[in-house]
Amino acid sequence: MSKRRPYVRSMEGWWKKNPYFVEYMIHESTALFVAGYAFVLLVGLIRLGQGEAAWNGWLEAMQSPLSLIFHLVFLVAIAYHTYTWFKIMPITMPPIIVGGKRVGPGVITGSGLLAAVGVSLVMLVLVFWFGG
Amino acid sequence: MTENLKIIEIEVLRYNPESDQEPHLEVYSVPFSDDMSVLQGVQYIKDNFDGSLTFRWSCRMAICGSCGMMINGIPKLSCETFLRDYYPDRIRVEAMAHFPIEKDLVVDLSGFIEKLESIQPYIIPKEPRSLDQGEYIQSPKQFNDYIQFTSCINCTLCYAACPQFGLNPDFIGPGAIALLHRYNMDSRDGAAAERMELVASEEGVFNCSAVGYCSEVCPKHVDPANAVNINKTNAAKDYFLRFLSPKGGAK
Numbered sequence: 124m125s126k127r128r129p130y131v132r133s134m135e136g137w138w139k140k141n142p143y144f145v146e147y148m149i150h151e152s153t154a155l156f157v158a159g160y161a162f163v164l165l166v167g168l169i170r171l172g173q174g175e176a177a178w179n180g181w182l183e184a185m186q187s188p189l190s191l192i193f194h195l196v197f198l199v200a201i202a203y204h205t206y207t208w209f210k211i212m213p214i215t216m217p218p219i220i221v222g223g224k225r226v227g228p229g230v231i232t233g234s235g236l237l238a239a240v241g242v243s244l245v246m247l248v249l250v251f252w253f254g255g
Numbered sequence: 256m257t258e259n260l261k262i263i264e265i266e267v268l269r270y271n272p273e274s275d276q277e278p279h280l281e282v283y284s285v286p287f288s289d290d291m292s293v294l295q296g297v298q299y300i301k302d303n304f305d306g307s308l309t310f311r312w313s314c315r316m317a318i319c320g321s322c323g324m325m326i327n328g329i330p331k332l333s334c335e336t337f338l339r340d341y342y343p344d345r346i347r348v349e350a351m352a353h354f355p356i357e358k359d360l361v362v363d364l365s366g367f368i369e370k371l372e373s374i375q376p377y378i379i380p381k382e383p384r385s386l387d388q389g390e391y392i393q394s395p396k397q398f399n400d401y402i403q404f405t406s407c408i409n410c411t412l413c414y415a416a417c418p419q420f421g422l423n424p425d426f427i428g429p430g431a432i433a434l435l436h437r438y439n440m441d442s443r444d445g446a447a448a449e450r451m452e453l454v455a456s457e458e459g460v461f462n463c464s465a466v467g468y469c470s471e472v473c474p475k476h477v478d479p480a481n482a483v484n485i486n487k488t489n490a491a492k493d494y495f496l497r498f499l500s501p502k503g504g505a506k
């Protein structure tokens with residue numbers, strides 16, 4: 124008779140066992156903030172469709188102190204998501220060859236982050252320009 | 256001479272299937288010199304304290320891939336990890352995570368071996384070729400397409416780093432998929448379509464949620480996460496392209 128009795132360890136709480144997994148879990152959960160903010164903007168669009176009064180009401184709600192605090196929290200969460208998203212981007216892409224050499228992971232992450240910052244700045248300028 | 260040696264405490268996860276219900280930790284005080292690896296520390300325990308301590312090793316130079324262990328919770332080759340880097344703290348050594356423990360630091364790798372077989376890790380030529388047709392010609396570019404993925408030593412550290420494998424042991428997993436990709440990318444090979452069936456299957460690449468830790472721990476810089484994620488795109492491409500083929504991809 125076989126004396127084998129392989130022991131299977133439990134996976135309970137696996138994500139707490141390694142800082143890398145903790146970062147992964149925070150990354151995944153901050154995606155909810157991205158979805159959440161898309162929803163906030165969607166509500167704004169619906170209010171816009173309902174006429175001027177509804178739109179102004181939404182704008183006012185956006186400017187309340189509570190809303191400002193929410194915005195700050197969302198900004199931090201979404202910034203973290205952006206950062207970790209571009210950090211894992213190199214492993215998700217097929218190799219990019221430029222001039223016979225493979226583009227390194229640092230360059231890919233860096234350009235991603237740069238693009239994100241650039242687009243955000245352009246948006247800010249546009250909003251201040253046309254937002255009055 | 257022993258007096259000059261520093262002493263480090265090594266905590267080892269022990270499990271004897273014949274007498275233990277579950278694994279437990281045991282601590283040993285091991286004298287060591289700066290050139291001693293964790294593997295040598297564990298060997299010292301076996302030679303001096305408890306001959307029944309069980310673990311795998313062979314080359315002790317990071318090439319055979321058999322000495323993987325969790326060292327302070329991180330999957331590492333114990334032969335290229337040094338005790339001096341942990342001293343004076345206690346160091347904890349456990350069997351590789353996510354695999355069933357056979358005995359002490361030895362895990363059951365039979366599942367991995369089956370997966371390795373299933374991906375057909377050898378070149379299956381596109382068409383039969385006779386000797387007088389000469390050798391296969393491969394350009395440096397074609398060679399570059401797969402060379403990185405040939406470095407795998409089957410150490411399975413990437414599996415010990417993959418929570419999705421821990422949660423679903425049927426997942427083909429990073430190491431085997433990296434090798435699958437190695438053969439699919441080889442210009443001499445003609446079996447990519449067969450292997451892609453595995454890639455897209457229930458056990459395939461879509462088990463991966465891009466944690467990415469496998470590539471982090473890989474001692475040979477194979478970047479298995481890259482192979483897995485490139486194949487998500489490949490499988491998706493196959494899926495949509497089959498609608499364009501006459502029989503809808505049916506065999």
Ligand code: SF4
Nearest residue numbers: 407410411413430473
């Ligand atoms: S891909 Fe790297 S970590 Fe995984 S089995 Fe191969 S060498 Fe080991």
Ligand code: FES
Nearest residue numbers: 314315320322334
């Ligand atoms: S003993 Fe061969 S890799 Fe460590």
